[in-house]
Amino acid sequence: MGSYILKRLRLALLLVLSLGPVACGRSDDPASSPGSTVVMAVPDVREVLPDVGPDLDFLVFLPLATWDERGELEGRLARSWEHSADHKEYTFHLRTDVRWQDGVPTTAHDVKFTLDLLGHPDVAEYTGIEATVVDDSTVTIREPTYGPGYMDDIVYYPRHLLEGLDPKRFWEWEFWLQPVGNGPYRFARYVPPTLMEFEANPDYYRGKPRIERVILKFVGEAGLTELLSGQVDVAEVEPGQIPRIANDPRFRIYRRVLGHHASAIYWKADHPLFRDPRVRRALTHALDRREMLSGMNFPPETPIIDAVLTGRQFRRREWPEPLPCDTARARMLLEAAGWRDRDGDGILDKDGRPFRFTASVGSVLGREKLAVHVQSQLRRAGIQMDIQLLDSSVMWDKLAAGDFEAWLYSHSPQNLDDDFGRGNPLGYANVQAFELTERLAQTADPDEKDRIYREVSEIFRADPPMVRLVPVSITWSVHRRIRGLSNPLKYSPAAYMEELWVEE
Numbered sequence: 345m346g347s348y349i350l351k352r353l354r355l356a357l358l359l360v361l362s363l364g365p366v367a368c369g370r371s372d373d374p375a376s377s378p379g380s381t382v383v384m385a386v387p388d389v390r391e392v393l394p395d396v397g398p399d400l401d402f403l404v405f406l407p408l409a410t411w412d413e414r415g416e417l418e419g420r421l422a423r424s425w426e427h428s429a430d431h432k433e434y435t436f437h438l439r440t441d442v443r444w445q446d447g448v449p450t451t452a453h454d455v456k457f458t459l460d461l462l463g464h465p466d467v468a469e470y471t472g473i474e475a476t477v478v479d480d481s482t483v484t485i486r487e488p489t490y491g492p493g494y495m496d497d498i499v500y501y502p503r504h505l506l507e508g509l510d511p512k513r514f515w516e517w518e519f520w521l522q523p524v525g526n527g528p529y530r531f532a533r534y535v536p537p538t539l540m541e542f543e544a545n546p547d548y549y550r551g552k553p554r555i556e557r558v559i560l561k562f563v564g565e566a567g568l569t570e571l572l573s574g575q576v577d578v579a580e581v582e583p584g585q586i587p588r589i590a591n592d593p594r595f596r597i598y599r600r601v602l603g604h605h606a607s608a609i610y611w612k613a614d615h616p617l618f619r620d621p622r623v624r625r626a627l628t629h630a631l632d633r634r635e636m637l638s639g640m641n642f643p644p645e646t647p648i649i650d651a652v653l654t655g656r657q658f659r660r661r662e663w664p665e666p667l668p669c670d671t672a673r674a675r676m677l678l679e680a681a682g683w684r685d686r687d688g689d690g691i692l693d694k695d696g697r698p699f700r701f702t703a704s705v706g707s708v709l710g711r712e713k714l715a716v717h718v719q720s721q722l723r724r725a726g727i728q729m730d731i732q733l734l735d736s737s738v739m740w741d742k743l744a745a746g747d748f749e750a751w752l753y754s755h756s757p758q759n760l761d762d763d764f765g766r767g768n769p770l771g772y773a774n775v776q777a778f779e780l781t782e783r784l785a786q787t788a789d790p791d792e793k794d795r796i797y798r799e800v801s802e803i804f805r806a807d808p809p810m811v812r813l814v815p816v817s818i819t820w821s822v823h824r825r826i827r828g829l830s831n832p833l834k835y836s837p838a839a840y841m842e843e844l845w846v847e848e
Contacts, residue, residue: 529543605755650805765782
């Protein structure tokens with residue numbers, strides 16, 4: 345999510361939209377036509393740029409594969425694939441009945457072109473991926489570190505239309521405002537600064553989608569207002585907005601919970617307050633994460649996850665029971681480590697020092713509220729946490745310098761080596777964890793990665809460097825006439841639009 349926010353900030357400088365008259369009123373607004381049309385609220389046109397808006401590129405372009413509602417990969421542009429013994433190299437056999445919307449066949453050359461383009465120094469979206477064309481319908485891809493995330497995360501672009509363009513101006517290409525794709529929808533028109541319209545692709549290899557038109561209506565920050573007033577059918581909403589729509593019978597809520605990614609509070613493990621693992625375990629027991637989830641408007645069934653997970657483990661629900669909220673257990677561990685309230689002021693102390701520290705918190709929407717939850721719950725256990733709100737750039741500088749006591753930010757399992765490996769800025773010094781994170785960086789085998797993550801999770805249970813608080817999530821409110829979505833996996837209107845239908 346951090347990279348998503350940085351992209352938005354960067355892209356804010358790249359496009360200047362012409363301002364023109366905007367049609368008002370539901371009756372003559374093309375985004376309000378009845379029938380099988382879905383209108384999505386989108387902040388602005390920058391959201392349609394590659395890998396920026398949530399899944400919008402899946403409307404027009406195909407990935408190699410996508411996830412079905414059982415959590416299994418199913419082919420899209422790829423009809424089948426096999427891999428090397430170490431999982432670092434995959435060979436994909438592409439469909440031969442997929443065409444770009446100008447009639448040109450989609451081939452392995454397009455896949456290689458896209459991966460080379462995204463790895464170009466002037467674009468640098470995905471690096472370290474090497475693609476080799478075997479023939480028009482076969483491509484071999486080597487990614488030695490993270491494995492085949494490019495299968496479902498990357499969509500592929502037409503080489504014949506883009507290969508002559510300057511990568512330095514990648515984010516400014518006119519192509520993104522009138523794209524030619526190979527997916528379920530094809531570009532119809534762009535009306536700056538109001539909307540972009542797509543129509544069902546009659547030549548789509550899976551058949552023409554049942555929803556005939558998709559309109560992205562550019563509404564700035566007014567997505568919820570547009571939704572409640574009936575101007576749009578779909579809007580991404582913030583957790584704090586959910587109570588305003590939760591009991592509205594017109595809408596259903598679908599939430600993309602990235603359970604392997606979470607907001608977490610990291611402890612400076614070499615700081616005198618946090619050096620003892622018993623103290624760090626006590627802090628986990630002192631936090632009521634179910635209460636946090638409720639306070640942040642997560643649904644009651646949202647799992648509490650202590651473990652570090654791969655995406656595959658999350659989709660398969662393969663995680664151990666979390667350490668429970670247990671204030672008595674927390675106080676027992678703290679007392680065993682020498683922390684008692686000797687002066688009766690409600691704050692634990694040891695050797696004349698109160699248990700008081702400052703948590704550095706990134707200025708990201710919702711994170712301050714989460715920090716207040718942590719502050720309140722630790723206070724019940726006799727611990728005073730002060731909150732320091734910081735701009736993200738300042739926060740990263742403080743992290744790199746080790747200038748913090750606790751750090752509330754996002755946790756990504758892909759960053760285990762950076763966060764908890766040798767020389768990490770958290771001062772975490774578990775040799776077993778070091779060895780495992782080094783092994784993790786050397787393998788692309790998903791089964792081996794799962795085994796390593798399970799071992800790391802057991803180490804973190806006894807010697808925790810952090811507490812995972814609430815999962816990272818994206819939430820959509822969708823008009824109930826739109827059918828076919830489901831929680832927890834088939835959640836994204838844009839990614840699954842080709843499988844949806846409208847019931848008036």
